Amino acid sequence: MIPVLERLERRARETLDPVHYDYFAGGAGREVALAGNEAAFRSLALLPRVLRGAESRDLSVPLLGDRASMPVLVAPTAFHRLACPEGELATARAAAAAGTVLMTGMASTVEVSAVTGAARAVRADAAVWFQLYLQPEPEVVTALVRRAERAGCTALVVTVDSPVFGRRRRDERNGFRDLPPGLAAENMRDLPGGPPGGTRDIAMSPALSWDDLRRLRARTRLPVLLKGVLHPEDARSAVAEGVDGLLVSNHGGRQLDAAAAPIEALPGIVAAVGGRVPVLLDGGVRSGSDVAVALALGARAVAVGRPVVWGLAADGEAGVRSVLEAFREDFDHVLALCGGRVPADLAADQVVRRGAWGVAR
Numbered sequence: 621m622i623p624v625l626e627r628l629e630r631r632a633r634e635t636l637d638p639v640h641y642d643y644f645a646g647g648a649g650r651e652v653a654l655a656g657n658e659a660a661f662r663s664l665a666l667l668p669r670v671l672r673g674a675e676s677r678d679l680s681v682p683l684l685g686d687r688a689s690m691p692v693l694v695a696p697t698a699f700h701r702l703a704c705p706e707g708e709l710a711t712a713r714a715a716a717a718a719g720t721v722l723m724t725g726m727a728s729t730v731e732v733s734a735v736t737g738a739a740r741a742v743r744a745d746a747a748v749w750f751q752l753y754l755q756p757e758p759e760v761v762t763a764l765v766r767r768a769e770r771a772g773c774t775a776l777v778v779t780v781d782s783p784v785f786g787r788r789r790r791d792e793r794n795g796f797r798d799l800p801p802g803l804a805a806e807n808m809r810d811l812p813g814g815p816p817g818g819t820r821d822i823a824m825s826p827a828l829s830w831d832d833l834r835r836l837r838a839r840t841r842l843p844v845l846l847k848g849v850l851h852p853e854d855a856r857s858a859v860a861e862g863v864d865g866l867l868v869s870n871h872g873g874r875q876l877d878a879a880a881a882p883i884e885a886l887p888g889i890v891a892a893v894g895g896r897v898p899v900l901l902d903g904g905v906r907s908g909s910d911v912a913v914a915l916a917l918g919a920r921a922v923a924v925g926r927p928v929v930w931g932l933a934a935d936g937e938a939g940v941r942s943v944l945e946a947f948r949e950d951f952d953h954v955l956a957l958c959g960g961r962v963p964a965d966l967a968a969d970q971v972v973r974r975g976a977w978g979v980a981r
């Protein structure tokens with residue numbers, strides 16, 4: 621882990637209400653998936669290339685019509701006002717200042733138009749994508765999509781790894797269920813069928829199918845990224861359905877505790893997709909070399925969840941900036957050490973399994 625991240629996490633742990641710390645930090649079940657996400661990166665190593673004449677690095681990557689200044693994006697995480705009074709506004713400013721994509725969540729404690737407003741006040745062309753869980757009622761989905769479109773979001777991130785909510789033992793132990801008074805999931809306010817002026821609950825439904833995704837895509841011209849895919853067949857189906865990108869993820873180990881680490885699933889997905897749409901990854905990315913391994917194995921970019929929350933809790937907007945700049949600096953350094961000039965210079969033949977005998981292909 622990058623030392624700055626360790627420091628910020630420590631500070632966040634000291635600062636946050638322990639119940640909220642556990643909500644942010646925790647995973648499902650025995651937290652095997654949570655630990656496995658980082659462990660899987662540690663089991664992989666890089667074969668640097670040499671004498672490549674790789675001067676003047678450029679870390680930027682194209683993504684669904686936007687361009688990120690580096691291949692490290694902000695993953696959608698819920699309830700930022702639990703971490704800092706400004707909440708998602710601070711996160712949005714920091715992401716915009718870093719020139720990277722913010723995936724803002726349906727479970728944001730600041731309404732999405734205020735989030736995009738904060739980002740665009742820092743950088744006029746700041747890219748903000750809207751993450752949503754498909755809701756069983758079509759009119760609710762439409763209302764959410766319109767809300768994201770009106771706010772100027774440039775893509776939708778549809779999370780599909782949550783047919784039911786994961787069992788988070790820390791939250792069960794702590795009795796953490798609801799946001800404290802004064803905080804709410806503001807994107808869920810004033811939706812069809814909800815209490816006037818109040819918020820609806822976010823529903824998770826195992827009944828959702830590709831039909832629901834088709835209905836969503838028929839309702840919007842925004843590109844759609846599917847978040848939470850681990851199986852190559854699902855990746856194939858998604859591409860056949862016309863999805864614009866995939867985010868390989870196990871929800872930071874918060875849903876299926878037996879889920880494979882995203883970095884383990886990535887090669888199968890990349891092979892299934894065959895370059896037809898960009899593949900992104902999140903889960904356990906904690907250093908520039910983690911970024912490099914994911915990119916070498918075929919990811920266009922990665923996203924980070926908890927490190928951003930720790931930055932936010934430790935030092936608000938400045939803390940998130942520190943996190944993003946630490947990733948930029950560390951990835952730039954690793955790319956240089958690997959003989960790369962641009963992210964796409966990293967190739968799959970540069971990744972080996974630690975402890976395995978063999979030669980580079």
Ligand SMILES: Cc1cc2nc3c(=O)[nH]c(=O)nc-3n(C[C@H](O)[C@H](O)[C@H](O)COP(=O)(O)O)c2cc1C
Binds near residue numbers: 698725872873905923
């Ligand atoms: C506190 C917390 C809240 C999250 N909330 C959401 C959410 O509302 N929607 C979603 O799609 N993913 C959510 N995630 C998952 C993240 O988008 C991402 O997949 C995960 O955090 C990546 O792993 P990392 O934390 O190891 O970087 C959440 C993760 C955390 C830690």
Ligand SMILES: CCCCC(=O)C(=O)O
Binds near residue numbers: 698727822871874
């Ligand atoms: C209903 C809020 C969902 C938050 C979430 O996805 C998580 O805590 O992992």
